[in-house]
Amino acid sequence: MTMPAIQVSQLSKTYVVPEREAGLSAAFKSLIHRKTREVKAVDQISFTVDEGEIVGFLGPNGAGKTTSLKMLSGLLYPTSGEAHVLGHIPSKRHRDFLSDITLVMGQRNQLVWDIPVIDSLERNRAVYRVPRSDYQSTIDELTELLDLGELLQKPVRNLSLGERMKCEIAAALLHRPSVLFLDEPTIGLDVTMQRRIREFISAYNREHGAAVLLTSHYMADVEALCDRVIVIHHGRVLFDGPLTDLVARFSPHKTIQIELDTESADLSEYGDVVEQEGARYKISVDKAVTPEVTGRLLADLPVIDLTVEDPPIENVIEQVFSSENAES
Amino acid sequence: MRIGILNELAYRMNFLVQLLQSGMSLLTALVGFLVVFSHTETLGDWRPNDILALLGVYLIVGGLVGLLIRPSMSRLMEDVREGTLDYTLTKPEDAQFLVSIAQVRIWKLTDFVLGSIVLGYALFNRGLDVGFDETIAFAVTLTCGGAIVYSFFLILSTLSFWFIRIDNILVIFDAMYQAGRWPIGLYPYWLKFVLTFIVPIAFAITVPAEGLIGRLDAQTLGLDIGVATLMIAVSRLFWRYGLRNYSGASA
Known part of the structure; x- marks a missing residue:
C-alpha cells in the first residue's frame, strides 16, 4: 500500500x-x-x-x-x-x-x-x-x-x-x-x-x-x-x-430554462420562477420531480425551447455557506 | 548573491550617486580630522596617523556592512512585512543563509576602496611598521567585528517577526556608527558602554584598528573572540525562535 x-x-x-x-x-x-x-x-x-x-x-x-x-x-x-x-x-x-x-x-x-x-x-x-x-x-x-x-x-x-x-x-x-x-x-x-x-x-x-x-x-x-x-x-x-x-447534496434543485411564445404565462404551478426575461423563463424545481414537470411543461404549453441544467457551481457553493451559517 | 549584483547593475545612475556620497562622507570625515588636529597633537593617546588609520577601518567596515549585511537585513524586514519571505522559507536551503545574502549593494565597494586608500596612506605615514602579529590581529578582529555586527543586525531584523515594522532601528544604528570614526576609548564611560555592548561598534572598528597599529592587548582580543562566538550562537537561536513565531502576511 x-x-x-x-x-x-x-x-x-x-x-x-x-x-x-x-x-x-x-x-x-x-x-x-x-x-x-x-x-x-x-x-x-x-x-x-x-x-x-x-x-x-x-x-x-x-x-x-x-x-x-x-x-x-x-x-x-x-x-x-x-x-x-x-x-x-x-x-x-x-x-x-x-x-x-x-x-x-x-x-x-x-x-x-x-x-x-x-x-x-x-x-x-x-x-x-x-x-x-x-x-x-x-x-x-x-x-x-x-x-x-x-x-x-x-x-x-x-x-x-x-x-x-x-x-x-x-x-x-x-x-x-x-x-x-x-x-x-x-x-x-x-x-x-x-x-x-x-x-x-x-x-x-x-x-x-x-x-x-x-x-x-x-x-x-x-x-x-x-x-x-x-x-x-x-x-x-x-x-x-x-x-x-x-x-447533488447541496443543491436538490434543477433549473429548467424554457422559451415560450408568450410573455405572460404563469408558471408558478410548475415550480419557483427564478427569472423571467421576455418570453424566456427560468424555473427551479425539485430534482425528483424534474422529469415529470418537464413532461407536463412540454404537454401543456407551446414550448419553443427547453433545457434542464444543474445550477451554476457558484450558487451551490454559496448555498453551502449560507446553510452552514443558518445552522450555527 | 549573483542576483543581487545583477539587480544592482540594472540601475547605473545609482553608481554615480553612490560615488558622490562616498566622496562626501570621506570629505566630512577628513575635515573633522583636520579641525581636531589643528588644535592638538594627540587625542587621548592616539596620534594623527593612528586616527587616520581608524578612519580607514571605519570606511572599510562601513563599506562591508553596507555591501551585504545592511541591504540583506533591510530586505528581510521588507519580506516579512510583504509576506514574500514565504518563498524563501520554502526553499531547500538554510533560510538564514539565504536571507543573509539576499541583497548586495555593489556600489558600496566605493567606501571599501576609499577606506583602503586612507588606511594605506596612514600606515605609510607611520612608517609601515605593521608586522606579522599585527596583520593576524587585524584579520582576526576584523572577522570577529564583522560577525558581531552581522549577528547584531540579524537579531534586530528577527524582531520584525513580531513587530513587523522596525526599519527605524537601522537608522539608529547608522547614527551610532558615525561615532565609530573616533576611538571609542575617548568617549565618556556610559557612551563607551553603549557603543561596546549595546551597539557593538567598538568591536567593529576600534578593536580592529587597535590590532593593526599594535595597541591591542590579549584581554581585549579574548573578549572580542568570546563576544563574537556568543553573538553568532545567540542570533542563530533567536532567528530559529523567530521563525517558529512567524505568521506570515496573509494573502
Missing part, C-alpha cells in the same frame, strides 16, 4: 491578533497595552490527498485555505494536530521535503523584479541544486508547455500579469516537485490565460503524477481540474468528496 501524498489529521492553527478600536487615541493606547484576541484560522481539519490527485480547496475569503496551505508547505507551525506530506512533517522543513514540494501564490511573486526571468530561474536552479542537464530539458519542456518563448529574456517588470504568472509557475516547477500547493494561481488573469494555466497544471499532473492541492475563486478552474473538492468554512471542513456529489 502506498502512502497518501498528503495526510492531515486534526490540524489547527490559532492566531493571536492585536485588537484595537478605530481612532487615534485607541492607537496610542494599544502602543502601551495591547489587547489581543485568539482567532481560530484552521480548526481541526482532517483529510488525505493521494499521489496524482488534484484536489480543489474551496471556501470564502478568510476560511483558512491559505493558512492550511502554509502549514502544509512548512511555513507555519501548526498550533495542534498533525500533518504529513510525502512522509515528512512539514514544519521541520527538512531539505528533502522542501526539494519535493512547491508553493505558488497568485498574489505574490518570487521572481526578482528588475532582472530577466531567466536569471531568476537560474537562481532557483542553484538553490534547488538541479543538475544542468536536467535544468535545460525542464526549461525546454516548460517553455513549450507554457509558451514562454522570448519572455525569459525580459525583465519581470516588463511582463504582463499573465506572462508573469506563467513565468512564476515555471520558476516554481523547475525542480519537478511531486506535491504542488497552488494558492489562487489564476487570480486576475483573463479567461484565455486562465485556461492556459489550467491546461498546464493538468498536463503536469498527468506527466509527473504529482499531487495538487489548489485553491481558486474561479469555479471554471475547479470544474476543469478537480475531481474532488474540500470545502472549508470558518476553519472547518464542510464537505470532502467528488464535485458532482457536492452539487
Whole structure:
C-alpha cells in the first residue's frame, strides 16, 4: 500500500491578533497595552490527498485555505494536530521535503523584479541544486508547455500579469516537485490565460503524477481540474468528496430554462420562477420531480425551447455557506 | 548573491550617486580630522596617523556592512512585512543563509576602496611598521567585528517577526556608527558602554584598528573572540525562535 501524498489529521492553527478600536487615541493606547484576541484560522481539519490527485480547496475569503496551505508547505507551525506530506512533517522543513514540494501564490511573486526571468530561474536552479542537464530539458519542456518563448529574456517588470504568472509557475516547477500547493494561481488573469494555466497544471499532473492541492475563486478552474473538492468554512471542513456529489447534496434543485411564445404565462404551478426575461423563463424545481414537470411543461404549453441544467457551481457553493451559517 | 549584483547593475545612475556620497562622507570625515588636529597633537593617546588609520577601518567596515549585511537585513524586514519571505522559507536551503545574502549593494565597494586608500596612506605615514602579529590581529578582529555586527543586525531584523515594522532601528544604528570614526576609548564611560555592548561598534572598528597599529592587548582580543562566538550562537537561536513565531502576511 502506498502512502497518501498528503495526510492531515486534526490540524489547527490559532492566531493571536492585536485588537484595537478605530481612532487615534485607541492607537496610542494599544502602543502601551495591547489587547489581543485568539482567532481560530484552521480548526481541526482532517483529510488525505493521494499521489496524482488534484484536489480543489474551496471556501470564502478568510476560511483558512491559505493558512492550511502554509502549514502544509512548512511555513507555519501548526498550533495542534498533525500533518504529513510525502512522509515528512512539514514544519521541520527538512531539505528533502522542501526539494519535493512547491508553493505558488497568485498574489505574490518570487521572481526578482528588475532582472530577466531567466536569471531568476537560474537562481532557483542553484538553490534547488538541479543538475544542468536536467535544468535545460525542464526549461525546454516548460517553455513549450507554457509558451514562454522570448519572455525569459525580459525583465519581470516588463511582463504582463499573465506572462508573469506563467513565468512564476515555471520558476516554481523547475525542480519537478511531486506535491504542488497552488494558492489562487489564476487570480486576475483573463479567461484565455486562465485556461492556459489550467491546461498546464493538468498536463503536469498527468506527466509527473504529482499531487495538487489548489485553491481558486474561479469555479471554471475547479470544474476543469478537480475531481474532488474540500470545502472549508470558518476553519472547518464542510464537505470532502467528488464535485458532482457536492452539487447533488447541496443543491436538490434543477433549473429548467424554457422559451415560450408568450410573455405572460404563469408558471408558478410548475415550480419557483427564478427569472423571467421576455418570453424566456427560468424555473427551479425539485430534482425528483424534474422529469415529470418537464413532461407536463412540454404537454401543456407551446414550448419553443427547453433545457434542464444543474445550477451554476457558484450558487451551490454559496448555498453551502449560507446553510452552514443558518445552522450555527 | 549573483542576483543581487545583477539587480544592482540594472540601475547605473545609482553608481554615480553612490560615488558622490562616498566622496562626501570621506570629505566630512577628513575635515573633522583636520579641525581636531589643528588644535592638538594627540587625542587621548592616539596620534594623527593612528586616527587616520581608524578612519580607514571605519570606511572599510562601513563599506562591508553596507555591501551585504545592511541591504540583506533591510530586505528581510521588507519580506516579512510583504509576506514574500514565504518563498524563501520554502526553499531547500538554510533560510538564514539565504536571507543573509539576499541583497548586495555593489556600489558600496566605493567606501571599501576609499577606506583602503586612507588606511594605506596612514600606515605609510607611520612608517609601515605593521608586522606579522599585527596583520593576524587585524584579520582576526576584523572577522570577529564583522560577525558581531552581522549577528547584531540579524537579531534586530528577527524582531520584525513580531513587530513587523522596525526599519527605524537601522537608522539608529547608522547614527551610532558615525561615532565609530573616533576611538571609542575617548568617549565618556556610559557612551563607551553603549557603543561596546549595546551597539557593538567598538568591536567593529576600534578593536580592529587597535590590532593593526599594535595597541591591542590579549584581554581585549579574548573578549572580542568570546563576544563574537556568543553573538553568532545567540542570533542563530533567536532567528530559529523567530521563525517558529512567524505568521506570515496573509494573502
